Amino acid sequence: xxxxxxxNSMESNEEEPVHLPCNHSTISGTDYIHWYRxxxxxxxxxxxxxxxxxxxxxxxSLAIAEDRKSSTLILHRATLRDAAVYYCILRKYxxxxxxxxxxxxxxxxxIP
Amino acid sequence: GAxxxxxxxxxxxxxxxxxxxxxxxxxxxxxxMFWYRQFPKQSLMLMATSNEGSKATYEQGVEKDKxxxxxxxxxxxxxxxxxxxxEDSSFYICSxxxxxxxxxxxxxxxxGTRLTVV
Numbered sequence: 001x002x003x004x005x006x007x008n009s010m011e012s013n014e015e016e017p018v019h020l021p022c023n024h025s026t027i028s029g030t031d032y033i034h035w036y037r038x039x040x041x042x043x044x045x046x047x048x049x050x051x052x053x054x055x056x057x058x059x060x061s062l063a064i065a066e067d068r069k070s071s072t073l074i075l076h077r078a079t080l081r082d083a084a085v086y087y088c089i090l091r092k093y094x095x096x097x098x099x100x101x102x103x104x105x106x107x108x109x110x111i112p
Numbered sequence: 113g114a115x116x117x118x119x120x121x122x123x124x125x126x127x128x129x130x131x132x133x134x135x136x137x138x139x140x141x142x143x144x145m146f147w148y149r150q151f152p153k154q155s156l157m158l159m160a161t162s163n164e165g166s167k168a169t170y171e172q173g174v175e176k177d178k179x180x181x182x183x184x185x186x187x188x189x190x191x192x193x194x195x196x197x198x199e200d201s202s203f204y205i206c207s208x209x210x211x212x213x214x215x216x217x218x219x220x221x222x223x224g225t226r227l228t229v230v
Contacts, residue, residue, distance in 0.1 A: 091218070100219055
C-alpha cells in the first residue's frame with residue numbers, strides 16, 4: 001500500500017476548527033483515502049473516507065486535493081473528546097482482503 | 113454502526129502460559145479479519161490477516177507458531193499467544209473487513225486487549 005505522511009502532533013484550542021494534513025504523493029487512481037482516529041487504550045474508530053470529491057459527515061469533513069496527492073481532515077469545532085491520534089490510510093479499491101497499514105499518525109491535543 | 117467485540121479487554125498471565133483473545137463481529141459477517149499489535153506510544157503494527165476457513169497470512173517477522181490464529185466462522189477469529197513472555201506484553205487489536213458505517217472497503221476495529229505477562 002502507498003505510504004502517507006502526517007505531522008507527528010498538532011494542537012488546537014477548544015471550539016476552534018482543526019485542519020489535519022496528510023500527504024500521499026504516491027497514491028494511485030483507485031486508492032480510497034480513509035481517516036481513523038484512536039483514543040487512548042481503544043481501537044481505532046472510523047472517521048471519514050473519500051476518493052476524489054470532498055466529503056462531509058457528522059464527525060468531520062475531508063478535503064481532497066485536485067491531484068489527490070494530499071488531503072485534509074477538518075474538524076469544524078474541536079472538543080476535548082476529539083483529542084486522539086488521527087491516522088490517514090490509503091485503501092485499494094476492489095480488494096476487500098487488502099490490509100490497512102498504519103503510519104505514525106497525528107496526535108491532536110485540544111486545549112481548553 | 114457495526115460492532116466488533118474483543119474479549120478480554122485486559123489479561124494478566126504468567127510467563128510461559130498461553131492466552132487466547134477473541135474477536136467477534138456482532139452484526140455482520142467478516143470473511144477477513146486482521147490482528148494488530150501496538151506498543152506504548154507507537155502505531156499499530158499488522159501481525160496477520162485471517163481469512164475464514166483458511167490459514168492466516170502472517171507479516172514478516174511475526175512467528176506463526178507463537179501467535180496462533182483461528183478463523184473458524186464468519187463472525188469469530190481468535191489469537192492465541194503461546195508460551196507468553198514479558199516482551200509479548202502489548203495492546204492487541206483486531207479488525208474486521210466491512211461493517212455498516214465504515215464506508216467502502218473500510219474496517220471496523222475491536223476495542224483492544226491489554227496483555228501483561230509477568
